[in-house]
Amino acid sequence: MNEDGATAGHGTLSRAGAPAPPGGGPRPDVAVLGGGVIGLVTAWRAAGRGLRTTVVDPAPGGGAAAVAAGMLAPVTELHHGEEELLELNLAAARRYPEFAAELAEFAEAGIGYRACGTLAVALDADDRALLRESHLLQLRCGLTAEWLTGRECRRLEPMLAPGVRGGLWIEGDHQADPRLLTAALLAACRAAGVRFVRQEARELLLAGDRAVGLRLADGERLLAGRTVLAAGSRSGQLAGLPAEVPVPVRPVRGQILRLAQPPGLPPLLGRTVRAVVRGEPVYLVPRESGELVLGATTEERGWDTRVTAGGVYQLLRDAHELVPGITELPLVETRAGLRPTTPDNVPLLGPTALPGLQLATGHHRNGVLLAPLTGEVLAETLTGGELPAYARSCHAGRFAPGGPGGGPADRPAGVRLSEVTG
Ligand SMILES: Cc1cc2nc3c(=O)[nH]c(=O)nc-3n(C[C@H](O)[C@H](O)[C@H](O)COP(=O)(O)OP(=O)(O)OC[C@H]3O[C@@H](n4cnc5c(N)ncnc54)[C@H](O)[C@@H]3O)c2cc1C
Numbered sequence: 557m558n559e560d561g562a563t564a565g566h567g568t569l570s571r572a573g574a575p576a577p578p579g580g581g582p583r584p585d586v587a588v589l590g591g592g593v594i595g596l597v598t599a600w601r602a603a604g605r606g607l608r609t610t611v612v613d614p615a616p617g618g619g620a621a622a623v624a625a626g627m628l629a630p631v632t633e634l635h636h637g638e639e640e641l642l643e644l645n646l647a648a649a650r651r652y653p654e655f656a657a658e659l660a661e662f663a664e665a666g667i668g669y670r671a672c673g674t675l676a677v678a679l680d681a682d683d684r685a686l687l688r689e690s691h692l693l694q695l696r697c698g699l700t701a702e703w704l705t706g707r708e709c710r711r712l713e714p715m716l717a718p719g720v721r722g723g724l725w726i727e728g729d730h731q732a733d734p735r736l737l738t739a740a741l742l743a744a745c746r747a748a749g750v751r752f753v754r755q756e757a758r759e760l761l762l763a764g765d766r767a768v769g770l771r772l773a774d775g776e777r778l779l780a781g782r783t784v785l786a787a788g789s790r791s792g793q794l795a796g797l798p799a800e801v802p803v804p805v806r807p808v809r810g811q812i813l814r815l816a817q818p819p820g821l822p823p824l825l826g827r828t829v830r831a832v833v834r835g836e837p838v839y840l841v842p843r844e845s846g847e848l849v850l851g852a853t854t855e856e857r858g859w860d861t862r863v864t865a866g867g868v869y870q871l872l873r874d875a876h877e878l879v880p881g882i883t884e885l886p887l888v889e890t891r892a893g894l895r896p897t898t899p900d901n902v903p904l905l906g907p908t909a910l911p912g913l914q915l916a917t918g919h920h921r922n923g924v925l926l927a928p929l930t931g932e933v934l935a936e937t938l939t940g941g942e943l944p945a946y947a948r949s950c951h952a953g954r955f956a957p958g959g960p961g962g963g964p965a966d967r968p969a970g971v972r973l974s975e976v977t978g
Contacts, residue, residue, distance in 0.1 A: 591616025623893030668733025
């Protein structure tokens, strides 16, 4: 087993059929499968509540957040029929300033939190009609969004194309840098004593009616009081998941580009600019570091993370119509990532019908935004609390055959190691 943080000294690992190695220490209270932004924030908050916590991931700190743009955008991400998700996203956005301040201690460069607002613009009459519809929905939901003329848009962002027909100024949609965020979360986890096992988990271990940990790639078992499934788009693929715990999470590919704004010159844009061009959304997120993130495609291509010529072409073409000056900037990175997506685009959080197993997955387009709220919710449910009322829409049992309930409440029943199967 390859692990770090071993000095923290907790976790019982046993080779199949063999007793736990001497000196292995007590088993962790919580094993988190997945060290993406969601697994890390869960582990950090669990450790903060005094739970001995281990994260299992061959590459913690990677995942979709290494690709994501980091828009914190409850308003511009609002779509018809997703009002419950809006409540959740707004609650997460409210937590961000404090979350960023808390993490500053662990991140020399901060997490790139910028309360800079967002400008959503329209390039032609069709786009404008779409944007007007979004505006009506936003107003119906009590949100703040101000309609601007094309000229007013260009006054805010002079590099916008002269053809911009109008737009919405959304002062509450901000941004963070997901790479800085995961780096800060990794440091925060280490400081809180979270242990990392750099391996794949292959199977959920069951004992009677309870999840008791994970079988690792090297055949060893990590036994834990509770297991949290936070494996992003791969969450539903874990062997050993019983039929009564469906985890309907699928990958939705997003291709994304990074451009570099030359140092010493004024930035091309001062705030996030987004639009729908010929029915395809495009956004530009300028960071204080000079990076300009240009995203993103939305594609159902399974677990394929290749970047395609068509994806890059579409993004550059649409962004160029919006901000022609981008063609002057060096293109420094092209990447694709997988959004972990549920059938209703709402995450799956908290206890399941299987005692000992909790979910923290399915964050789709909003995992960066929802990180602080997810950590808070899981800290609560992992210490025996109920799913908070504001997170009821995320009930992990809502896709189970028996209805919305998650089955019997997750209970911290002890388990004899001799009962362990699988
Ligand atoms: C192009 C793009 C743009 C985005 N833009 C935004 C944005 O602007 N704002 C926003 O809020 N969100 C955005 N997102 C969404 C956000 O990135 C995701 O919702 C979030 O990163 C999901 O985090 P996660 O930890 O749940 O999953 P992941 O990031 O997928 O992490 C899962 C982790 O689990 C590990 N893992 C998987 N299987 C196993 C196993 N068997 N054993 C051990 N480890 C395992 C993986 O190695 C990985 O580290 C974007 C996503 C993409 C792709």
